[in-house]
Amino acid sequence: MKALTANRLSDGEVVFWKDGTWVERLSEAQVFSDEAGAGEAEASARTQRTVVIDPYLIDLVDSAGFWAPVSYRERIRALGPTNHELHGKQAEGGGAVEALRQAHGAARSSGRVNLIRRK
Amino acid sequence: MYRYDAIDRAVLADRTAEFRDQVRRRLAGELTEDQFKPLRLMNGLYLQLHAYMLRVAVPYGSLNPVQMRALADIARRFDRGYGHFTTRTNIQFNWVKLDDAPDILDALAAVDLHAIQTSGNCIRNVTADPYAGAAADELEDPRVWCEAIRQWSSLHPEFSFLPRKFKIAVTASPHDRTAAKVHDIGLLLRRGRDGETGFEVIVGGGMGRTPYVGPTIRAYLPSDRLFSYLEAILRVYNRHGRRDNIYKARIKILVAALGAEAFAREVEAEWEKIGPEGDLPRAEIDRIGAAFTNPDFVADPASGDFEARRAAEPAFARFVRNNLKAHIRPGYGIVDISLKGIGETPGDISADQMDLVADLAERFGQGDIRSTHEQNLVLPHVRLEHVHEVWKALDAAGLATPNINLISDIIACPGLDYCALANARAICVAQDIARRFETPERAEAIGEFKIKISGCINACGHHHVGHIGILGVDKKGEEFYQLTLGGSGAEDAAVGKMLGPALPIDRVTDAVEAIVDAYLRERREGERFLDTLRRTGDAPFKEAVYAEAH
Numbered sequence: 200m201k202a203l204t205a206n207r208l209s210d211g212e213v214v215f216w217k218d219g220t221w222v223e224r225l226s227e228a229q230v231f232s233d234e235a236g237a238g239e240a241e242a243s244a245r246t247q248r249t250v251v252i253d254p255y256l257i258d259l260v261d262s263a264g265f266w267a268p269v270s271y272r273e274r275i276r277a278l279g280p281t282n283h284e285l286h287g288k289q290a291e292g293g294g295a296v297e298a299l300r301q302a303h304g305a306a307r308s309s310g311r312v313n314l315i316r317r318k
Numbered sequence: 319m320y321r322y323d324a325i326d327r328a329v330l331a332d333r334t335a336e337f338r339d340q341v342r343r344r345l346a347g348e349l350t351e352d353q354f355k356p357l358r359l360m361n362g363l364y365l366q367l368h369a370y371m372l373r374v375a376v377p378y379g380s381l382n383p384v385q386m387r388a389l390a391d392i393a394r395r396f397d398r399g400y401g402h403f404t405t406r407t408n409i410q411f412n413w414v415k416l417d418d419a420p421d422i423l424d425a426l427a428a429v430d431l432h433a434i435q436t437s438g439n440c441i442r443n444v445t446a447d448p449y450a451g452a453a454a455d456e457l458e459d460p461r462v463w464c465e466a467i468r469q470w471s472s473l474h475p476e477f478s479f480l481p482r483k484f485k486i487a488v489t490a491s492p493h494d495r496t497a498a499k500v501h502d503i504g505l506l507l508r509r510g511r512d513g514e515t516g517f518e519v520i521v522g523g524g525m526g527r528t529p530y531v532g533p534t535i536r537a538y539l540p541s542d543r544l545f546s547y548l549e550a551i552l553r554v555y556n557r558h559g560r561r562d563n564i565y566k567a568r569i570k571i572l573v574a575a576l577g578a579e580a581f582a583r584e585v586e587a588e589w590e591k592i593g594p595e596g597d598l599p600r601a602e603i604d605r606i607g608a609a610f611t612n613p614d615f616v617a618d619p620a621s622g623d624f625e626a627r628r629a630a631e632p633a634f635a636r637f638v639r640n641n642l643k644a645h646i647r648p649g650y651g652i653v654d655i656s657l658k659g660i661g662e663t664p665g666d667i668s669a670d671q672m673d674l675v676a677d678l679a680e681r682f683g684q685g686d687i688r689s690t691h692e693q694n695l696v697l698p699h700v701r702l703e704h705v706h707e708v709w710k711a712l713d714a715a716g717l718a719t720p721n722i723n724l725i726s727d728i729i730a731c732p733g734l735d736y737c738a739l740a741n742a743r744a745i746c747v748a749q750d751i752a753r754r755f756e757t758p759e760r761a762e763a764i765g766e767f768k769i770k771i772s773g774c775i776n777a778c779g780h781h782h783v784g785h786i787g788i789l790g791v792d793k794k795g796e797e798f799y800q801l802t803l804g805g806s807g808a809e810d811a812a813v814g815k816m817l818g819p820a821l822p823i824d825r826v827t828d829a830v831e832a833i834v835d836a837y838l839r840e841r842r843e844g845e846r847f848l849d850t851l852r853r854t855g856d857a858p859f860k861e862a863v864y865a866e867a868h
Contacts, residue, residue: 208345208351211365211368211369211370249347
């Protein structure tokens with residue numbers, strides 16, 4: 200399973216694709232089960248150049264009934280910095296946040312290299 | 319400290335207006351991200367994991383109270399109430415919005431600060447001894463030269479697009495507090511045989527994926543020839559430095575490839591061509607020097623009840639032992655403010671704490687504040703009779719941790735919690751180690767101990783020169799940490815050697831403790847950790863770590 204993520208141009212906020220728009224919570228993101236659908240969404244997202252920067256697909260795993268990124272890096276993006284628990288999306292708390300905190304995975308985000316290049 | 323003139327202020331105003339228009343054009347879609355990215359980076363604006371980050375230049379780590387309060391105001395209005403001091407003595411704001419960035423630059427310009435040359439392949443902020451103008455062992459104030467270098471290098475047309483970024487350090491003390499030997503250029507002020515001052519010139523030090531302690535290419539350069547010599551070095555680098563491979567583009571690679579002697583010959587030949595015309599006139603150096611007016615020192619001021627309180631209050635005595643350093647003038651001291659509270663993020667400071675430091679600098683510190691490359695702050699000129707009051711105020715604000723140069727005074731880069739380049743977190747590792755060695759008596763018994771942590775091989779956390787260096791690596795998506803031993807960023811500069819296989823995150827603090835325990839078993843009278851390690855080699859430490867890891 201995959202989700203599509205990016206940083207929002209206006210404020211750098213981590214956002215996720217949902218049916219042509221962007222949401223801030225991974226729990227509300229559109230989840231793709233097929234490569235074709237994910238690729239189509241990514242291509243569409245890349246045209247939104249005044250909305251987001253560098254959209255890319257990430258791999259997901261199931262965690263306590265929620266989808267969580269496989270890579271540790273993407274889990275931190277989806278939660279916020281671990282040294283400030285009141286900063287970032289994790290401040291809201293709740294089951295989805297806890298599921299992300301408990302998630303495990305062992306692979307890099309497929310979009311990571313591209314993100315580094317863009318930095 | 320140097321004061322901007324009308325031309326400086328006009329340049330900043332123009333630059334901010336230019337960036338405001340660039341931001342507008344980007345948001346309107348008139349610029350693509352590929353076009354905009356180099357423009358925002360030239361103004362210190364990075365995109366990190368969670369938001370934009372603005373890196374503000376703190377010239378040679380020198381701030382006045384007005385500037386510190388302006389940084390506090392920016393932290394409150396545009397960030398989340400805090401800032402982060404870096405190993406380049408700059409300050410970063412981690413939660414900046416793109417459309418706020420021009421307003422922040424305006425707020426900075428109003429107090430003679432900016433974010434220019436905090437990114438890009440140019441000459442970055444110069445590192446100075448944070449005790450400059452105050453250190454008892456100083457030859458002369460190096461900030462005058464730092465300011466001259468700042469003016470010379472700012473928007474320098476020839477050196478704005480170097481093969482790679484370029485960092486210079488200047489120190490005038492035999493005890494190096496700038497990590498000069500791991501800079502692209504390290505300038506060590508020396509007294510010549512003629513009684514004049516000059517520089518030992520070190521070139522080609524650096525960290526990153528290929529660490530080097532820089533070689534000396536000139537043992538003594540008369541100070542009035544500094545700028546032609548700097549120009550010669552930069553020109554040779556600009557001509558021969560590699561632009562085909564980002565990992566081989568720093569000057570250290572060129573110096574290593576040519577050899578220090580051959581590189582020095584190239585520089586000397588270029589220097590000959592440039593001649594004295596490339597130097598700053600003495601009158602200009604004197605003009606800059608005049609801006610660094612001596613604070614209003616009192617001759618032999620009374621120390622009040624300083625000694626009595628030190629004798630009566632153990633906590634104050636501990637602060638004095640670790641955070642108060644000898645001043646060049648009797649009756650004064652240098653107060654180190656630790657930004658390494660136990661369990662806190664190294665280098666982070668809240669807006670309220672910034673205001674407090676500004677107030678204390680104004681009331682007791684001659685209006686002078688320094689940031690250090692070890693991510694702490696300094697009040698360089700405090701009368702001994704005021705140190706107790708300063709300590710009480712710092713303590714009430716959580717800024718009096720008595721751990722300068724001790725094991726919990728850890729450098730840590732932002733790591734994977736913020737940085738788009740990082741492989742692993744650094745902050746939480748530092749926090750965990752600091753908590754393990756929280757007891758001040760234990761930390762003091764261990765003595766000088768420098769742990770430095772980087773979240774990737776770019777080495778922003780200076781792990782190569784840590785007594786214990788800790789490097790975060792990515793092993794199949796999980797955080798692992800590689801330990802090195804024996805590094806030093808001081809006058810005895812050395813690159814640490816790898817101890818053994820990388821450890822999972824939950825074994826790092828145990829490994830550090832095993833190393834410390836082995837040191838305490840092995841050390842002889844008066845030895846620092848580095849002394850013991852250099853005498854014994856790493857075998858006792860390797861055995862301690864990997865015996866306990868299994």
